[in-house]
Amino acid sequence: MKIGIPRAFLYYKYHYLWETFFEELGIEFIVSPETNKDILNRGMTYAIDESCLSSKIYLGHVEWLIGKCDYILIPTISNYASSGTVCTKFQAIYDVVKNTFRDKDIKLINYNIDVKNSDFEVKAFLKMGRFLGKKNASCMRSYLIAKQAEKTARVMDEKYQEQLLDEKKIKILLISHSYNIYDKYIGAPIIDYLHDMDVIPIIGDLANKKEAIYNSFEISETLPWTYNRELVGSIVLYKNRVDGIILLSSFPCGPDSLVNEIIIRRVKDKPILNLILDGQEGTAGIETRLESFLDIINFKKDDYSGKI
Numbered sequence: 001m002k003i004g005i006p007r008a009f010l011y012y013k014y015h016y017l018w019e020t021f022f023e024e025l026g027i028e029f030i031v032s033p034e035t036n037k038d039i040l041n042r043g044m045t046y047a048i049d050e051s052c053l054s055s056k057i058y059l060g061h062v063e064w065l066i067g068k069c070d071y072i073l074i075p076t077i078s079n080y081a082s083s084g085t086v087c088t089k090f091q092a093i094y095d096v097v098k099n100t101f102r103d104k105d106i107k108l109i110n111y112n113i114d115v116k117n118s119d120f121e122v123k124a125f126l127k128m129g130r131f132l133g134k135k136n137a138s139c140m141r142s143y144l145i146a147k148q149a150e151k152t153a154r155v156m157d158e159k160y161q162e163q164l165l166d167e168k169k170i171k172i173l174l175i176s177h178s179y180n181i182y183d184k185y186i187g188a189p190i191i192d193y194l195h196d197m198d199v200i201p202i203i204g205d206l207a208n209k210k211e212a213i214y215n216s217f218e219i220s221e222t223l224p225w226t227y228n229r230e231l232v233g234s235i236v237l238y239k240n241r242v243d244g245i246i247l248l249s250s251f252p253c254g255p256d257s258l259v260n261e262i263i264i265r266r267v268k269d270k271p272i273l274n275l276i277l278d279g280q281e282g283t284a285g286i287e288t289r290l291e292s293f294l295d296i297i298n299f300k301k302d303d304y305s306g307k308i
């Protein structure tokens with residue numbers, strides 16, 4: 001028995017949880033490789049044109065896994081109750097994959113989070129473990145260990161980021177979904193570029209989730225999407241400790257286009273750069289915009305310190 005995990009979308013949010021859960025249950029798994037041009041091209045051939053770049057990448061990873069495992073893990077996330085709902089892609093992706101690859105020999109394993117209707121994460125994982133032939137007690141034990149591993153990893157990430165926030169160098173807050181910013185093909189080149197320019201990237205997605213959600217109401221009381229709310233809240237938590245903010249979205253993302261507009265209108269005291277990733281080859285255009293943005297930030301810094 002081998003589970004295939006697409007290295008895209010919620011992998012970046014939940015990989016500690018998923019990988020530890022399967023490891024503890026003694027179930028083998030395979031994760032698709034880092035995104036590359038070939039995986040993106042595969043995804044593009046299956047996705048409809050209107051899909052966002054992130055979901056095209058996701059389909060490319062699913063296609064890569066076909067024939068290499070027994071089941072491909074595709075969770076369905078509907079809502080997290082009071083903290084909000086999610087983009088419809090996460091509610092629909094299971095059906096999208098099932099239909100897109102209906103002619104291929106593909107078997108999916110799914111779990112469903114719908115907190116409003118009492119489908120909690122723990123219940124979903126126990127059900128998934130039982131489907132894989134494991135006993136309830138063993139599933140519960142594996143889930144609890146996986147939750148602890150996830151918590152430990154998040155606390156370590158937060159602590160590391162706190163250290164970075166105390167550094168004296170220029171710091172830029174990156175507001176982007178984890179599946180965009182950590183993707184080797186579309187997001188990582190931006191992090192690499194900032195490092196090359198001796199700038200410290202601060203990742204909004206690494207902020208403490210509960211604190212971020214709580215603080216997000218300072219910018220918007222009505223935002224419906226949990227993941228966007230977490231990112232918006234991270235701006236409130238970090239903005240006084242960074243020199244500028246980059247909003248990084250994949251084309252054409254509906255939720256981000258609305259949320260970015262709200263951020264630009266309501267966060268007035270920091271320079272903001274809005275970057276849209278479209279998966280086109282080459283980063284020259286993006287680098288030019290990043291360079292100009294850093295010039296503005298350096299200019300402001302020099303101005304305040306009386307050098308100009």
Ligand code: SF4
Nearest residue numbers: 052054087089253254
């Ligand atoms: S939030 Fe945007 S990028 Fe993410 S899945 Fe939805 S449309 Fe795509």
